Amino acid sequence: MFTEVTCASAPGDAARPNEDLAIAGPSWAVVIDGATAPAGVDSGCAHDVAWLVARLGGALAARLSAGVPPPVPGSLPALLAEAIADTAGAHGGGCDLGNPDTPSATVAMIRVAGGRLDYLVLGDSPVLLGLAGGGVRVVADDRLERLPGGRPYSLELVRRLRNAAGGFWVAAARPEAAAEAVHGSVGLRELRAAGLCTDGVTRLVDWYGWTWDRLATELETRGPRAAVGAVRALETARGPLRGKVHDDATAVWARLPGA
Template identity: 80%
Template sequence: MFADLACATSPGSPGRPNEDLMIAGPSWAVVLDGATAAAGVDSGCAHDVPWLVAWLGGALAARLSTGAAAPLAAILEAAIADTAAAHGGGCDLGNPDSPSATVAMARIAGGRLEYLVLGDSPVLLATAGGGVRVVADDRLERLPGGRPYSLELVRRLRNAPGGFWVAAARPEAAAEAVTGAADLREVHAAGLCTDGITRLVDWYGWTWDDLAAALEERGPRAVIEAVRARESAQGPVRGKTHDDATAVWGRLTVP
């Protein structure tokens, strides 16, 4: 079980829905970050990104809350399949621009903290000896040619070998997630963040240790306020000025 769990989320713009989602139970937590559709892109789908995120989150919560012993990747695979089925026959799920989301998951089971990362929403493990271990999926940052990426390049390499993987309509994407586990005696807390939070590290000079310390000492809400302050003062490195930002921080119970 988590000894305690703190969560916060904030939309990037008051005029748009928050496409992030955080869900948690006594022994698990999930953070999803829906991929905002580019202007003029036809997703082939009757549903928007918040719909996809809500369905996927609900399917994950339904399985995790039962205490099922299946691996996290298997749980994600089944949740993606459930969500794909919920689209119905009117959506072109073969369209590579179909709504999608990144996934970060953590679960306490059998004296271990299990984790899964698919896409650019990392898991942070605060180690008992000090310091932070970052579990990340950086394939989006390693696409050929370097940023800025063209829409066609991203479209071609999304959920494709040699590209990057996200949760959309292909259940097999779950097998591409970064997964593992840590002994509960080796970690004292864990965090899950969307890339709206990790801007602090990627763009604004924080270290991962700085981020973990702020989550531990000041909490997720204060970290979101720190992101917003930097965005307003320095502007974005690329893209939108403010992104949806979500963070979860949980202290762990040592068995």
């Protein structure tokens, strides 16, 4: 069980819904980051990204709270696959789920069970493992950063390589994407805490020169709200490296016994 879980989430634009979601229970936490659809792209779906994020989050929370599938090592991908399948079924027959631009999201997840912490990362929302001896281990899925040709990517390239071999994987309508997640377990004695962030927060590292240790320290000492505030201040002062000035930004920090 966690001894404390804190979180913060802020929309990138007050005029738009926040497409991030943070949810947690006594022994688990999830962060989901919906992929904002580019202007003019037809998703083939009657639902928006915020709907997908809420549905997927609800399906994950129901399973994590009930212990379904049972919390055995390596079972988080199976749990995510079931949640994706449930969410796909909730679309109804009017949505073209074969459309490569169907709404999608990244997922970061942690769960405490049986003296260990299980983790899963699908897409560019990392898990930060605060080590008992100090420092942080980062669990990341960097496949979106390794597409052919380098950034900026064309819409067609992203469309072709989303949820495809040699490309990158996200939670959309294909349950088999869950098997492509980065996942594993670590003994609780090795940890003091764990954190989850969307890429709106990891801009601090990716764009503004912070180290992962500094980000973990910020989350641990000043809390997720301070980390979100720090990225907003830097976005305003220095501008974005690419894309929108502000992105939805979400962070969770979960303390473990003995921390």
